[in-house]
Amino acid sequence: MTSTQNFIVTLSCADRPGIVHAVSGALLQAGCNITESQQFESPESGAFFMRVAVSTPEGEDALNAALAPVSREFRMNLGVYAEDRPLRTLIMCSKEGHALNALLFQQRTGTLPIEVPVIVSNHLDLKPMADFYGVPFVHIPVTPATKADAEARLLELVAAHDIELVVLARYMQILSDDLCRSLQGRAINIHHSFLPSFKGARPYHQAYARGVKLIGATAHYVTADLDEGPIIEQEVIRVNHARTAEQFVAMGRDVEARTLAHAVQWHAQRRVLLDGHRTVVFN
Amino acid sequence: MTSTQNFIVTLSCADRPGIVHAVSGALLQAGCNITESQQFESPESGAFFMRVAVSTPEGEDALNAALAPVSREFRMNLGVYAEDRPLRTLIMCSKEGHALNALLFQQRTGTLPIEVPVIVSNHLDLKPMADFYGVPFVHIPVTPATKADAEARLLELVAAHDIELVVLARYMQILSDDLCRSLQGRAINIHHSFLPSFKGARPYHQAYARGVKLIGATAHYVTADLDEGPIIEQEVIRVNHARTAEQFVAMGRDVEARTLAHAVQWHAQRRVLLDGHRTVVFN
Amino acid sequence: MTSTQNFIVTLSCADRPGIVHAVSGALLQAGCNITESQQFESPESGAFFMRVAVSTPEGEDALNAALAPVSREFRMNLGVYAEDRPLRTLIMCSKEGHALNALLFQQRTGTLPIEVPVIVSNHLDLKPMADFYGVPFVHIPVTPATKADAEARLLELVAAHDIELVVLARYMQILSDDLCRSLQGRAINIHHSFLPSFKGARPYHQAYARGVKLIGATAHYVTADLDEGPIIEQEVIRVNHARTAEQFVAMGRDVEARTLAHAVQWHAQRRVLLDGHRTVVFN
Amino acid sequence: MTSTQNFIVTLSCADRPGIVHAVSGALLQAGCNITESQQFESPESGAFFMRVAVSTPEGEDALNAALAPVSREFRMNLGVYAEDRPLRTLIMCSKEGHALNALLFQQRTGTLPIEVPVIVSNHLDLKPMADFYGVPFVHIPVTPATKADAEARLLELVAAHDIELVVLARYMQILSDDLCRSLQGRAINIHHSFLPSFKGARPYHQAYARGVKLIGATAHYVTADLDEGPIIEQEVIRVNHARTAEQFVAMGRDVEARTLAHAVQWHAQRRVLLDGHRTVVFN
Structure with a gap:
């Protein structure tokens, strides 16, 4: 039969x-x-x-x-x-939980075809959220002195858990070039601007200073060239003169979480293929 | 060779x-x-x-x-x-020119792969625009008494010009059931609401009265069942409490023209196929 | 001083x-x-x-x-x-947690200026989420026979907790006319369609059957006239022929949660005033 | 009385x-x-x-x-x-007519509260469109050798016609610093990208090369610092991997025309005020 x-x-x-x-x-x-x-x-x-x-x-x-x-x-x-085998995904985060929350909630409701064997963070703030979703939480603090060790430990976890995808869900550390290369094509980051506008630090404050009328988020594959990886998805929301940079940050959380979740969903459904520095997204 | x-x-x-x-x-x-x-x-x-x-x-x-x-x-x-043979398209209009203007301008710039052998209107207001674009303009007034004759004359023009598509670009007359049937699958209308909300007359005023926060337009194939034809494209724009119904009308012109032009483009590029009462749009 | x-x-x-x-x-x-x-x-x-x-x-x-x-x-x-006094808000839910999750997460991060003394549900599914956020969870099952008692108990909770706002976060029971009246102007519901399209049950399946190209959600004040209350906020997302009604449901969760959270935020910030059947939203 | x-x-x-x-x-x-x-x-x-x-x-x-x-x-x-006195507006253009077409059509329908005493272009292509709308068309060719004279002639027209606003409707010449300064606060340009992304030439081709998923347009006040003037309005549209750079150009026309028309409307309605390098837009 x-x-x-x-x-x-x-x-x-x-x-x-x-x-x-x-x-x-x-x-x-x-x-x-x-x-x-x-x-x-x-x-x-x-x-x-x-x-x-x-x-x-x-x-x-x-x-x-x-x-x-x-x-x-x-x-x-x-x-x-x-099709029924979920993608083994490691999520990295720091202190802010909006992106992690979206990924774990959508994983549970079945929207994201992933399984998350482990969450890695350089801070302890989001351990309760990991606990709530029943995902092991590994705390790997990072200082300039320990950065190499921390990345080695991350790669051990990637190997030990047969990780196919690493998601940087507002993980606030810059990965070394070596780590970027070893995760090439299987690490997705969310940048909190509409790239290539406002690369680097504090993009919402840059956006406020420039007086833009739309702010956005960009989900992209991680490459050694910071904020320059192939773009998977971008979304924007409207702002106006009466919103402060701090309100940009708050409003941006939702669009960041949504953009990252879409990118992870499409990657996990094998809808994203690389055409040089550009992505083909069959969605 | x-x-x-x-x-x-x-x-x-x-x-x-x-x-x-x-x-x-x-x-x-x-x-x-x-x-x-x-x-x-x-x-x-x-x-x-x-x-x-x-x-x-x-x-x-x-x-x-x-x-x-x-x-x-x-x-x-x-x-x-x-692919290089443009679709022979007859455009019908009444007094308002925004949809006609968008279609003719985009035809000229090559965005719309159509040719327009004739424009038909129940009013003379838009004749100068037809002249500017060098398209013959046929004035067919419609009264309850002359409606049957007017529709017969339209069908003659459709036959005489080998018309493949009829576009109702804010044509403000309801077509008879017979005419709808004879143009089935080759007539596109723009309705100035986000269907199925606000069918029938004065949709922007209905929308204002209901206090909606988005208004829109719907391009659909014409069927005998008014405002119920297969939907090809819909778009919306944001409004707020400070906009009047008259401002809805003015703001809506742009979204109507854009939505209709997209539908005509995709139909002319043979991207729209019918799946019963729904459309498959390969865009 | x-x-x-x-x-x-x-x-x-x-x-x-x-x-x-x-x-x-x-x-x-x-x-x-x-x-x-x-x-x-x-x-x-x-x-x-x-x-x-x-x-x-x-x-x-x-x-x-x-x-x-x-x-x-x-x-x-x-x-x-x-301004620093958060709005006392009671959230009602049933089995689906996306709207509740958004509200509780945004309350915690400070985006929503509300406090939630109690969550009420006719099912137990979301008790763990309430526990995670440290909010008392009251299970009030509803059957045709117990409906009047259930609503009486809800009103007791509203009174006992000095509740200023009741949020129906995908609460899947229809409130009685009497309850609607007693909560007039201080109860917000999220309907999972772009009202007035697709009132009533299974709106995503209605939308699929009609072949629309955008689906949406509507946050509105609760009135005895079902799905007819004053609209606070509406948002839409694009769909196409390849999405099933079940995928509409999954895609819609995000837009429902977002639309409801915006409406609650604006209400809690005292930005929403009633102009007859329409809302004035100072955002 | x-x-x-x-x-x-x-x-x-x-x-x-x-x-x-x-x-x-x-x-x-x-x-x-x-x-x-x-x-x-x-x-x-x-x-x-x-x-x-x-x-x-x-x-x-x-x-x-x-x-x-x-x-x-x-x-x-x-x-x-x-309020009933339309803003005296000079429009500059080159060969592409989509922005000019939108401005003139919306002026005629009353959406734009402007009057256009004169159109200036460095090419003759759009003279028929100016004729159709009954607006005097002044051809001022520009070469490196004649640039200073051409700008002097423009300023004469600005003075002779009591011009309050100059609109660069895809005018493909860079204005001198002196001209920018003398038009400060009363000249609006449309840039065909979502600034600050893709400043300079061929922005759609830059956007294609970077693999972005949204393209856009920015209407801004002209300053001597190219593409850096205060932003009035920005809009975006979605693209995907299957669209070529040439298709970006064609798709972008609509969003450019729309964005510029909005900026001109709000400026003409005195809704735009300058707050340093940022704009306050009361719309």
Whole structure:
């Protein structure tokens, strides 16, 4: 007796005729019914991107076997993921809890297809929230002297818990270049401005000083080049002259949490692919 | 010496395995390079929808020949369109010119892939604007006594000019059921409310009386059931207690024009397919 | 030694010349420095509305004494509130926690100037969340047979805790007409649609069936006329054909929580005044 | 027999107690009925800003006479304007007509309370549009050699036509520092990005390269410091990976035209006051 299972297939390769035909042929061979499919041909890079959601009674091995020759022929960057397996996610935070709260609440209600084996923070303030959601909380204080050790300990936790994604949920420490490189493509940060406006520290105060009429937040992949990583999502809200910089901070919490949650959701659903320094988001 | 030509292929049929493989095979056979592709499997209706943009050196006949057996096999509703052929569009208007102005300006700048052989109005107010854009303007006054004749004359113009789309750009007459039926799927109206709120007359005044905080516009296909046609696009703008109903009207002009122009653009680009009473918009 | 104290003054009355002069004179007499001021003359009702934030070293009695003759002269509906006194708020909920979570989190971070002495629910699901935030949780199950008793008990809690505002944070019971009347002007509900579209039950499923392109939420004062109370705030988010009704529900949680939190914030800051069936929102 | 006339009064001065009382007293003395009033106390600069719309049977002289002593006492920057007198506006453009089209159309429908005695352009492309709207069109070509003469001729036109506002409606020449200074506070530009992101040339191509998910436009006062003038209004629209830089340009036209038209409307309605490098917008 077989039961049907759902998978997400993502792939990218150099564009040339025949890719869709070859992929759809392999999926047909593996007994797949396609339930969602998106593709994109990048005019800039000449790369082809595809995400397909399928259901099949034949299982992961059959699917991989059918796709393997196609992947070889087109030199694909191929991923096959069971849809019901949540992404193993480590969340880092500091003192402010709005982003953490949104992620944990949405994880619990099923909106975010992630599981969170561990939360890491350089402060103790958010331990009660982690406790409420039943997530182990590891306190790793960071000083200039201990920074290297702290990052080593983080990488140990990433390895020990088979972490696939690290989310910086208003974690207020700058990661070292080495750490950024080792987490490349699997770490998402929320910056509290509409990048590339107002990089660096105190972006809401910069925004206030410039007199902008919209403020925003940017979720992006972490790179060694600070605030320059590939952008996944951006959202803005309206402000006016009567709002102070402190009110910008308070109003911004909601848009930060929302923007980060969307980015994590799409990443966890395998909807985000990298096209050089830009993202393809199949949402 | 051959030159490459661009086509849009749209199709819908009952969903079953193998559609994408068959279509992509036919496109490959016709020498097509896929430049854009979107598909959707409707969980409600069980129908499959697809829109593919391709370029090929082999021409329209080869493309049709390759797709014909696939279309038969899957009992498809199939359309093949040369991308550079603008949609023949008749615009109807009355006294207010904001929607007409947006359509004609965007047609001229190339944003809207339409050509406008004729404008029809029950008033003369907008004739100068039609003249400025060099579009023939036909004045068809409508009274209860002449309504049937007026509609007959409109249908003659639709036939004489090979019209593929009729756009009601704030045309302030209700079409008869018969006319609605004969234009089914090829007439787009802009309603000046966020449907299904505030159907019928004077929607901004209804909105003011109800004290809503957002007002909007809805572009939809015309059906005999007034203000109930399939929705193509909706947009809203924020209002507050200090705005009067008359200011709603003035503020609404911009959102009406924008919403209608988007709907016409997507229809003309063959991005809108009908899934029963709902629209699939591949944008 | 005196210290400065902040107050909010709200007033409404029939419009006639001299109100602002009289009010500003009284405030000057009470040693007030105006830090924020807004006013509105309703062209519909002929009523005048004003909200002034002031700081003064002279205290609440002096302020009331200075305003009393003005209030009498213009037959004002006058309110004077210490700005640092949070609004005593009772939250009602059922099984879904997104709205409750937003309110409690924002209360804790100081965004919402409320205190919550008690949470009431007809289910036990959200007791752990109430516990986490340290708020007493009263379980009042409701059946057709016990509804009258349940509402009586609620009114006892309102009286016992000096409740100034009742928030229905996705409380899934319809209040009786009598209860609506006794809470008139001090109960806020969140409806999960862009009212007046999709009143009644399962609004997201109604929205899906109608094929709308935006879904939304409406925070409004509770009245005996269901889903017809004065609207405080509305927000929308974009959806498309590929989203199911269930996804509308999930996507809607965020906009519901945000819309309700905004309405509660503005009400608690005394920014919302009633102009017949419409609201004046000084934000 | 007297008839009532409407005026806008704007003022700014150093904040201290008694301003509102003094102003409202003067307005009362001049027989004014206040129909709209807004004020703001800037916590940054310590300045007080006020805009009042009034109707009075007593005329402009009486109003000025009543306000004069108050203005002297508080050392106000005071403006008194007849509401029905449109702002004399010179529009500059180059080849692209979307911003000009929006301004002229909205002027004609009465949304923009401006009159346009003359349009200046360094190209002839938009002369037909000026002709259609019946506005004199002056062609002033600009080369490096003739730039100084061209700017001198512009200033002559500004003087000859009693121009109060110069609008750069996608005018593609950089103004000299001297010209910027002589138009300070009375020239509005539209920049085709969400400033301060993407200053300088080809902002949509910069935005594409950075992979942003929202693009926008900024209307600001012209200053000698390019793209750094006080911001009046900003708006954004959503883009995604599938849009090219050329499509950004096309999509951006609508948001540019809208943003500029809003800024011009608010400036013409005397709703925009300068608070150092930031704007107070009473809208």
